[in-house]
Amino acid sequence: MTLINRRQSVLATALLGCAAAAAQMGGRATLIKDATILVGDGTTIESGSVMILGDRIGPVGTGVEGRGQTIDARGMFITPGFIDVWSGLASDAGMNARPAIATAADSFDPFAKNDIDAALQQGVTTVYIPARAANGVGGLGSVVRLLAGAKYDEYVETADAALSLGLALDARATALDRVRSYVALRQLFADAREYRKTLEDYEDDLKEYNEKIKKRADEEAGKSGTRPATEKSAEKPGEKTPESRSAEPRGPRGGRPPGRRPTDAWAIDNGAAAGGDFAPSAESSAAEPSGDDPGADDPPRPPRPRPGRGNRRPPQSRPNPAEGGPEAPQKEALKDDIKKPAEPRKDVTKEALLRAIDGKLLVRVEAERPEDILNLVDIAEEYNLALAIEGASGAYLVADQLRRAHIAVILPLESPAMMWSDGPRRSASTSAAATLVKAGVPIYIGSATSGGARNLSLAAAEMVGRGVDETTALKSVTSEAAKLLGIERETGRVATGLEADLVLWSGHPFDPASRVERVFIKGREVYNANKSSRRGEPKSGGEEDRK
Amino acid sequence: MNRAPRVRTLIGLGSLVATALACVATAAADIRAIRAPAYVGPDGRIIRDAALLIRDGVIVNIGEAPADVPVDSYDRAVLSPGLIDLMSSLTAVGQLDESVEAIQAQARAADSADRFDRHLRKALEAGVTSFVLAPDDRNLVAGRVAVCSTYVPNRAAKFVTDAGPMKLSLSPAVLSADREPTSRSGAIALLRAALSAAAKGQPALGRSPGTTIAITPPLIDFAKGNLNGIVTVPTAADVATMLGLAGEFKLKLTFIHNNDAREIAGEIAKAGAPVIVGPYDLSADPRTAGAAGVFEKAGAKVAIAGGLPWQAADGLRLSAAVAVRNGMSPDSARKGITSVPAEILGLSGKIGVIAKGARADLVLFSGDPLDLRSRVIAVYVGGVRVYWAPGDE
Numbered sequence: 001m002t003l004i005n006r007r008q009s010v011l012a013t014a015l016l017g018c019a020a021a022a023a024q025m026g027g028r029a030t031l032i033k034d035a036t037i038l039v040g041d042g043t044t045i046e047s048g049s050v051m052i053l054g055d056r057i058g059p060v061g062t063g064v065e066g067r068g069q070t071i072d073a074r075g076m077f078i079t080p081g082f083i084d085v086w087s088g089l090a091s092d093a094g095m096n097a098r099p100a101i102a103t104a105a106d107s108f109d110p111f112a113k114n115d116i117d118a119a120l121q122q123g124v125t126t127v128y129i130p131a132r133a134a135n136g137v138g139g140l141g142s143v144v145r146l147l148a149g150a151k152y153d154e155y156v157e158t159a160d161a162a163l164s165l166g167l168a169l170d171a172r173a174t175a176l177d178r179v180r181s182y183v184a185l186r187q188l189f190a191d192a193r194e195y196r197k198t199l200e201d202y203e204d205d206l207k208e209y210n211e212k213i214k215k216r217a218d219e220e221a222g223k224s225g226t227r228p229a230t231e232k233s234a235e236k237p238g239e240k241t242p243e244s245r246s247a248e249p250r251g252p253r254g255g256r257p258p259g260r261r262p263t264d265a266w267a268i269d270n271g272a273a274a275g276g277d278f279a280p281s282a283e284s285s286a287a288e289p290s291g292d293d294p295g296a297d298d299p300p301r302p303p304r305p306r307p308g309r310g311n312r313r314p315p316q317s318r319p320n321p322a323e324g325g326p327e328a329p330q331k332e333a334l335k336d337d338i339k340k341p342a343e344p345r346k347d348v349t350k351e352a353l354l355r356a357i358d359g360k361l362l363v364r365v366e367a368e369r370p371e372d373i374l375n376l377v378d379i380a381e382e383y384n385l386a387l388a389i390e391g392a393s394g395a396y397l398v399a400d401q402l403r404r405a406h407i408a409v410i411l412p413l414e415s416p417a418m419m420w421s422d423g424p425r426r427s428a429s430t431s432a433a434a435t436l437v438k439a440g441v442p443i444y445i446g447s448a449t450s451g452g453a454r455n456l457s458l459a460a461a462e463m464v465g466r467g468v469d470e471t472t473a474l475k476s477v478t479s480e481a482a483k484l485l486g487i488e489r490e491t492g493r494v495a496t497g498l499e500a501d502l503v504l505w506s507g508h509p510f511d512p513a514s515r516v517e518r519v520f521i522k523g524r525e526v527y528n529a530n531k532s533s534r535r536g537e538p539k540s541g542g543e544e545d546r547k
Numbered sequence: 548m549n550r551a552p553r554v555r556t557l558i559g560l561g562s563l564v565a566t567a568l569a570c571v572a573t574a575a576a577d578i579r580a581i582r583a584p585a586y587v588g589p590d591g592r593i594i595r596d597a598a599l600l601i602r603d604g605v606i607v608n609i610g611e612a613p614a615d616v617p618v619d620s621y622d623r624a625v626l627s628p629g630l631i632d633l634m635s636s637l638t639a640v641g642q643l644d645e646s647v648e649a650i651q652a653q654a655r656a657a658d659s660a661d662r663f664d665r666h667l668r669k670a671l672e673a674g675v676t677s678f679v680l681a682p683d684d685r686n687l688v689a690g691r692v693a694v695c696s697t698y699v700p701n702r703a704a705k706f707v708t709d710a711g712p713m714k715l716s717l718s719p720a721v722l723s724a725d726r727e728p729t730s731r732s733g734a735i736a737l738l739r740a741a742l743s744a745a746a747k748g749q750p751a752l753g754r755s756p757g758t759t760i761a762i763t764p765p766l767i768d769f770a771k772g773n774l775n776g777i778v779t780v781p782t783a784a785d786v787a788t789m790l791g792l793a794g795e796f797k798l799k800l801t802f803i804h805n806n807d808a809r810e811i812a813g814e815i816a817k818a819g820a821p822v823i824v825g826p827y828d829l830s831a832d833p834r835t836a837g838a839a840g841v842f843e844k845a846g847a848k849v850a851i852a853g854g855l856p857w858q859a860a861d862g863l864r865l866s867a868a869v870a871v872r873n874g875m876s877p878d879s880a881r882k883g884i885t886s887v888p889a890e891i892l893g894l895s896g897k898i899g900v901i902a903k904g905a906r907a908d909l910v911l912f913s914g915d916p917l918d919l920r921s922r923v924i925a926v927y928v929g930g931v932r933v934y935w936a937p938g939d940e
Contacts, residue, residue, distance in 0.1 A: 018837050120832050122872075413829050414864075418856035419640065430859050447830060455829040458868055461919040462829075465861070470920070512868035512917050513877045 013407035029068030040478035042471040052500045055522040069513030080493050081125025081501030082456050083481035086410050086446020090115040091129045101160040102139030102350035104129040110155050116148040120519045120527040123503040124456050133166035137349050143485050161485050162362040163352050171423040182375050189383045192353035198344045205341035221332055270311055310473040351378045360387045368424035370394035377405045393428035412448040413459035428529040444476050461510035573757025578602045580612035581619045586626035589900050591878030597626045604929035624924050627916045628899050629805040629908030631888035632863050633823055633853030637678050638664035650741050650792040651767035654690025656680040660928025662699045662706040666856045671697040672934050673860035674910035674923045684718035684779045687738050698928040711892045712775035717785040742796050745770035772797030779803050783810040790818050801891045809838045812845035821845050821891050826854030827869035851883040868919050
């Protein structure tokens with residue numbers, strides 16, 4: 001389920017990077033020696049070593065030698081940092097419907113050090129935070145690295161990892177509520193398609209309009225043969241520049257850039273966003289010098305249905321009498337018979353939905369009942385969505401349909417209680433994961449809303465006890481989890497060139513007696529069991545006064 | 548506790564010879580051996596090579612089994628005592644929450660048990676052979692807990708196997724606007740009055756206006772130290788108070804729900820009072836789940852509760868695994884779900900341990916019982932194999 005392609009050059013760079021380069025660049029080199037390496041993709045390297053070069057993983061394997069700091073890890077295990085693909089850690093995004101400009105990353109508190117430490121202490125280095133919604137669009141879910149106290153750009157891996165949608169179905173939902181909810185969900189996508197059509201129509205109309213203007217100007221120029229007229233017509237495209245500039249202060253949407261590393265689909269747009277609201281203007285003004293040639297570069301950038309962080313709005317067309325002056329009558333004359341098309345209002349939510357329809361943005365929906373899951377399968381097929389279902393207690397009952405539709409299932413790490421419930425989770429079963437795996441459905445586990453990212457490794461161990469093979473269980477919290485989140489080129493495996501998110505365990509991560517000794521994120525040591533104050537120690541020997 | 552299944556042959560005929568013969572005959576009929584590569588020893592460690600000889604449902608020897616005895620032999624398995632969940636509402640959810648009287652020492656949790664509950668079988672298949680029904684936290688003195696078996700093959704089977712310790716609570720849930728006590732100091736005063744009435748052998752404790760609290764034999768037993776008490780203590784202050792009362796009277800106490808009691812773990816250990824921690828789930832925070840290790844290091848005996856049926860059937864092992872991940876030693880954790888609970892229930896050496904004289908309630912796991920990757924292969928109750936996991940033979 002690779003949704004997003006990202007920087008590809010890093011691999012090569014790091015491969016060639018070698019210790020020398022890292023040393024030259026001031027990057028630290030650390031060698032972790034003689035451990036059992038669980039790579040994360042199903043392979044195991046016995047008595048292997050891992051070199052950390054700066055923020056990346058250097059050579060991995062047996063017989064790796066190097067300078068710098070050496071950590072003797074005999075008898076220990078190295079794994080990639082675990083990834084909690086569904087977490088509420090250190091964030092409270094609420095359940096409100098929001099426009100898709102809202103990213104869950106904004107709800108993450110990098111200063112919630114206790115929560116972050118508790119997760120690191122269990123080997124979790126990366127979490128996905130959903131933009132949960134009780135109904136409709138919840139916003140964009142984000143991937144966050146657990147770098148406590150770091151800057152936004154450091155800890156936010158991907159601000160727009162997935163689009164969170166909610167079904168308006170609570171525990172007491174009736175059949176009619178269901179009908180309404182699915183009508184509403186389909187309407188969202190239908191409206192998005194309509195929006196795309198509107199944008200395309202606008203684009204066509206605008207092109208036509210510009211052609212007409214140009215033709216008219218050429219005609220007039222031919223008639224009069226005077227330069228001023230040509231100049232005027234040549235200015236037509238340029239007219240957008242002052243207008244859009246003047247529009248900026250009036251109505252900018254103060255969105256922030258969606259985190260570093262935009263997806264391909266975002267690349268251009270994000271550049272614009274990074275450049276602030278002036279990027280489009282800069283583009284236009286760059287075209288101005290060549291304004292002598294009226295044919296070149298004159299139409300405004302077509303407002304392709306590009307997802308956008310929305311500062312960048314295509315130029316508005318609105319009557320601007322101030323611009324009139326002496327030329328006004330002439331302009332009026334033009335506008336009389338050639339009408340400029342009205343630009344459609346930009347809608348970030350619809351643009352996110354369009355990215356989803358194009359398969360460029362994963363859609364995630366919480367659903368429990370098998371019937372609801374089947375309805376979502378239908379919608380995913382109808383609109384060509386890449387879909388993952390969260391919660392999904394009833395998914396194992398419709399495993400074949402999910403496999404055929406390539407839909408991923410994200411189970412909560414807490415197992416269902418024995419107590420029977422008549423709520424939506426009534427189908428919950430402890431053997432759900434094994435059934436889904438056997439059917440070929442990709443499964444993942446996440447801590448959902450229960451206490452953040454703790455004990456993910458024990459949850460994976462528990463899956464093994466319930467019939468999932470150990471390799472699949474480990475992959476589901478490492479390499480496969482990274483793929484689901486579109487960060488597999490960054491993290492999720494102990495492999496050369498990836499960012500150095502590594503966990504050193506005293507034993508196998510699934511053994512409860514194992515402890516996390518050290519945790520690295522991007523090569524930085526963020527947890528060390530021997531240095532951090534040990535939790536669980538009594539503060540004093542019980543000499544408190546009493547009575 | 549004498550729960551060994553009665554000899555089923557025709558002893559009733561009654562002559563001396565017949566009886567003597569019956570012993571031999573039933574020995575031949577009801578004797579079996581279980582072999583496994585490893586077992587959980589009395590100190591919680593995993594010991595190599597288990598060969599148990601079981602007669603009439605009781606472990607009679609550990610070591611070599613005679614050659615002519617039928618043997619259940621298991622490869623790649625660890626034999627564990629049947630697990631004991633000390634804090635369960637299995638079969639009686641919502642039925643243990645009586646709040647009208649603050650002191651109801653005569654109440655029996657056993658009366659709320661339901662042998663037809665289908666969850667029993669699930670718990671059994673997860674390796675839990677005994678569980679404890681304990682009243683909720685709304686009475687100062689809530690009556691005796693019930694020790695129950697998860698294996699109930701028929702209506703005649705012994706389901707509630709033992710009456711356990713007295714249950715007490717200092718939780719704020721005890722306080723009520725409608726009756727005594729209404730405050731913490733009132734609660735302690737009332738408890739002290741009741742205990743001293745019981746210790747003096749008074750039949751009743753008069754309270755204004757015109758009400759009395761009956762001083763029943765279980766309360767007398769508790770006040771004189773003949774009956775263990777399990778006390779809910781939300782705070783360290785509650786522990787201190789109870790330790791004070793234990794000194795004034797002769798109370799034998801176990802502390803439960805002790806999220807903050809870790810602050811005085813040393814004193815608890817010094818007083819020799821066991822502690823019940825948990826249940827822990829996968830989202831337990833390090834401080835809460837770390838308490839198990841803190842009590843252990845302070846020297847207290849630690850039992851781990853599973854909280855069935857509010858967790859999955861393997862919630863007891865999960866609690867133990869989380870306790871270990873957060874600092875408890877694996878050996879203590881294995882004891883915490885077997886022999887320490889038995890001790891708290893006054894059944895030490897009879898259940899929860901693989902030792903001569905203990906009832907053969909046994910579970911075969913595919914590995915260490917604490918490792919969540921391990922599965923249950925087979926379960927024995929009273930020496931009879933009552934569950935065999937599908938796919939295993």
